[in-house]
Amino acid sequence: MAAPLAIVLAAGKSTRMKSALPKVVHPLFGRPMVEYVFDAARAAGVERLVVVVGHRADEVQAILAHHKDVEFALQTEQKGTGHAVKMCLPALQTHQGPVLILSGDTPLLKVDSLKKLLAAQGAGAAAVIGTAKTQANEGLGRIVRSPEGEFLRIVEERDATPAEKRIQEINTGCYAFDGQKLASALERLQPTNAQGEYYLTDAPALLKADRELVIAADCFDIEEAMGVNTRVQLAEVAQVIKDRTDRQLMAxxxxxxxxxxxxxxxxxxxxxxxxxxxxxxxxxxxxxxxxxxxxxxxxxxxxxxxxxxxxxxxxxxxxxx
Missing domain, CATH: 2.160.10.10 (Hexapeptide repeat proteins)
Incomplete structure (x- = not known):
């Protein structure tokens, strides 16, 4: 089987950062934040990275052009996460093996967590949803399980019942798929929601309806799922990286x-x-x-x-x- 491929979502703007610079290339210790995602993916075994670009795509590609294992997929319109991944269908058609889907604004991802996600998929799952547990779950997609612990669905907060809003296991936005089964699900995605967007979270639901094995794996800590959307969050992430570095050096x-x-x-x-x-x-x-x-x-x-x-x-x- 081929080594894992990683799709990295990096098409977003820097609206809340009040910046013209695309979000994923804002520097952390002198490096674009998305490069920390690359580092974790490579260390987990990924040999091919497909980066979805959109906002100021030429600038992002120029900044990342020196990475020889990176190729780009262009999302000209922002129609949701599922639409972003659909732009990678040409790459998926030539890939026989697992596929990680990661966000380019999550520089705190740990190698061990990605390895656990891939191992869960390698055990026979068509799709694995990476989850974490947190009491600070406001605004995050909840993982709904059966009384026996089986994954049932992801419910977004706006659609959640009062009981579901109390669920502390959340979707991190990190996934591992069988590549060919992911391609099949992407081709069937439909924008059947009020926003008119293609949701990536619908892909596991489609595979589950196909009677494929879809699981939710609690293999991340909430810190890793911390996305950077503001300059305050950028500073918070920088502090975490600094603390990790200092502790490792002293150890x-x-x-x-x-x-x-x-x-x-x-x-x-x-x-x-x-x-x-x-x-x-x-x-x-x-x-x-x-x-x-x-x-x-x-x-x-x-x-x-x-x-x-x-x-x-x-x-x-x-x-x-």
Whole structure:
């Protein structure tokens, strides 16, 4: 069977960010946020990425053109998530294997969660809906199950009964499909809703009506499903990435004197027994060898390699080289 293909939805505008720059290419630590989605998908085994572009498509394609495993599908009209994925039908027709569907504005996705989603699909499901549990479920699609725990349907909040609104298991918007069965469902999608849109959530329902196995897998935490729609949310996501980076470095033997007062790029590679003083800024692909000391207020910009035992003085600026 072919390696997984990933469809990444990236056609949206930056309306709530009050920006002309397309949302998915807003920078996080100097990289377009959608690249974090690429990283997670690749690490989960994906070898081919199809990015659905729409708003300022030429600009998004130019920014992402250096990714050799990325191809683009153009959505000229915004007619819903199902319509966006339908633009990928030519790619699906040449793919025999699993398909991940991910949102380009969810840079906190974890590799292990995507692997669990793919494993659930690989066990024989035509479609797997990735879910998470949260009490803060307002505005999110709820997962309705039978008393025995079997997946029944996804219900959007505007259509939910009072009892369904209390459900804490929600749809993350991450899916794994059998590629050919997904193509069959996409060809049958109809805009039979008040918005006149094609809903991707109708695809699992169609497959379930075909008596195919459709399951909902609780394999994500709610943090991963955090989409970026505003600059406040962009800052919140950046803080999560920073905290993950700092904790990982300290677990590997790096001393960060005060994590609240440094900014370390997640691309940085820092060896054990390096000491990083407050107010240090490390940008890009910086490598620091063991037993080095980075003094307060220093700025290091990658690509840059510092050998072991390096001493960077306070307020020193080391540009890329």
């Amino acid at each position: 590997e033997g790096v001393t960060i004197v005060d994590p609240r007062l440094v900014s370390i790029d997640p691309q940085a590679k820092i060896a054990a027994d390096v000491v990083i003083e407050p107010f240090v800024v490390i940008r890009g692909a910086v490598e620091i060898g063991p037993d080095s000391h980075i003094g307060p207020h220093a700025v290091l910009e990658g690509p840059l390699i510092l050998p072991g035992g390096s001493i960077v003085k306070p307020f020193q600026h080391l540009p890329s080289r």
